[in-house]
Amino acid sequence: TLQQLERSLQSLDNKSYNALKSIQGNYQTDLDNTLFIDYVQGDPFAAPSRIRFRIPLSSTDLTFTDMEEYHRLVAAKHFFSKEFTFEKDKKKNPVRGTGKSGMIFIDTPGQEVIERSAVAITEKYIEFRISCGIPANGRKISGKQAANLLCRIIPSIAEATLENYRRSNFQESLEVADNQVFIRKKMSENGLTAFVSNGSVLPRESGHSNRPLPEKEAVPFHSPKVWEYTFTLTNGRKITGMGIKRGVTLIVGGGYHGKSTLLKAIERGVYNHEKGDGREYVLADSSAVKIRAEDDRSIRNVNISPFINELPMQKKTDQFSSADASGSTSQAAGIMEALEMKSRVLLMDEDTSATNFMIRDARMQKLVKKEKEPITPFIDRIRDLYEQHGVSTILVLGGSGDYFDVADYVVMMDEYRPFDKTKEAKELVNSVETIREKENPITFPETLNRHFPKKIIENKLDRKGKIQARGLHQISIGKNSLPLHAVEQLISESQTEAIAMILKKIIKQNENASTEELIDGIYKSIEEEGLESVSPFAGQHPGNLALPRKFEIAAALNRIRD
Template identity: 55%
Template structure:
């Protein structure tokens, strides 16, 4: 580290590119500092460094984190601690552009596998982005010395000496609980568990932090769906267990239907302590389905829902550059089935009306032979009986769904009530106007090829691909829009998806079927970690988070051909 200090002082006032000379490995009594990448100028993407601290210099017991889910919880906790230290102790260094920036890719509300902190057998590696200081394009050597040799080591030292041991243990205990609940619902034919006492409302439409205040109503399970799950250390948790099958959530406007569904859809991830949704756990293959006007579709079999299009256009290998609401929703379901989802989540508000239902009067006026759409209401039972795919639907306007529902939950002032018996009685009492439209069984899943040549063509000679936001990836010059993927929650996941797309495209000897290619890659990630997705040779990928296979497939499916 003394060598680094001398180098930086000597560089004071020189041109910014001279900073490249400090790349390398430096060490002091506590840490090792690896400077992997130096930015080209103070306005460019920040420099990348790794700080490595031996486990023996900490009081962290590596034996506690032998399980994968515990390790993820601990890594997320440490990333949050380091981020808190950075916020509490602002960088003393100022200058042009990104000068003085110190950043770690800390988690939001969800606990997912990330690359910001990596716990290994003997060491902990912290990956940081930093802005090396300059005035204009001249190096501020003494400021850089203060940043790299004093500020960064002090942040790391404070993080590992002042963190709450009790809080870390609570995160580990919570990870044990969440994994136990996931195992329980898999073994007991439950698709989602919502713990009593959960806080489902969020503080705003653009925030995932929990709503606070006396007006917040905590979730309480109806007795009819109440299950008590045994947890480690002799504890239990009680809440609503939604059984496999067809469940509809009903109620008046603004009574909490969509809030409950949003909690359920985010339950595919574990949530951190204090989020309010710590004990909201959903089958991790669940896919939120919506209509998505204008999306690209390539060779998807949507014939179970849409057939006999005018002019003989086939729907068993359906392609379009501009899908309608109904064709996009049918596509989203069939693509989810291709990725072996066990649960569909649908909100009537974001669905195509003609895809969800055709009422009796419309059936009489527009005969079936003139209507290519078989509505979801007439297929939802088959999805479960033939494919084992359950559905949870928010329904506000169509009581015809009472007939096909196994379970009816009514939200009344944010409180859930079982109304299955009443709904079935109403369904029997009121004369049925519509008849079921069905055209046989579901076809076998059409496993499509991964069209590597199309992706490589879009990447171009420079092989450029990058995430621009949570819902946008730039492939060459073309934007890939992911707004329809409501369970994509972190831009670091989007960055990982961008890297995965390129990785799969360049994998010449990889599986040819898309699902098999994704499964094969995730097996490699499981064995070798997310670092294999790094687009940087010799640099840490400290800003990636693991997306689900579902979202990777969904992104590939939206590439325009």
């Protein structure tokens, strides 16, 4: 029981920190809650201890059937991990000491509502997965303080969370989740790749903050009439916004008129956002992938020949590898890798694209003959992608009217408001002639059909076999680092953490599988056994994990150097 733990901790007072390992185990409270001490840190400065606090659902006013549907469960877990932090911050924590003494942490999500391991909810209980610093004085155990932290403070935060949680916010977050699922269904019925509701606030507070720009500074989104869709939600409420249809959509407009901000919102719309984000009803096809130039990245065995052919020195491009790719080759590889994972929508922004990959105008075609130019620009492939593969593109490009020829829809951003300029753009195609020639290359290959060489991971491991996430944008494999800074739809460190664990699982899978098969295998086990199944500590505090999309897992695999 918790009293026994309290006595043990008091008797450990002033003993060497090692002795704390003896408290690992589970402890019952008077209220029938359970404290699990899964892992005790090695010393006060080391990675914190991992504990769980479990409360039976029967002693709360929660009803499991209200949260049973997957999207509701994800929303409920998201809500309660934030609510725990909210409750924690209300109270003063008197516990002090050396190192991490007294620290209490739960993996609090950002505004994206995605599957996470920080809170578990089952038919029987709700459980918080907490990291904490068990108090020390120098390197000696502070027994009294430790007892206070583990036996009083943490239980009382968890219990207070379930007592005080803001009921109406909770109901609202479940409803928002319902609405998002509903709109996504309507989007696919209507052939939409993206939906941006009227009134959405797209701009962020700053380049370093994901919070919305304050209401009085932001111009709320408003759809042009022609692209307006109105959906009647299950509660009778109507929601209206701009639908972007499948096909090729061009976003044009003057510099600083909000083009990239719109695309960024769509890019993030692969995830659902919580109320208050400003983009809770900005939704995109969940397979949409942001494609960008990323020079210096490594590329392994990708057929980029639809875009790049006949490189100098007769370097082959149907199985292209590079330790140090250029802007254009990296962008081409990004597209082929997205197709390999069955993306249905590509998102591109001029700000992060290689110019020579995007355009090649009439004069340049005359000066540099096709035989001397390995690149077939994207403008000559964008329709093939759609017509041969059903892959839509949403493209921000303010600098070239050549794209009017190939676009199905032209959106112009003007002072942060979108306008339909399709008709005018198409008229210009006829009235302002370009003498640009369409470059007509080989047809697109069906798939990449590559095997993933697991050896490239194994060879990098040291004796301990460590693969570790280091913040949002990096994973270390042994002593090697795998940079993910250009993987723009990776949004949480906990996703990176999960990817690191997934890499470990992948080495154990079938030798001859393709990247897609490997990732599908991982997803299948996540579906059956939960996100925690990727953790070596499944069944206990599994670490701080969030579910990555398969595209971001692939992005990591594809960037591992030989």
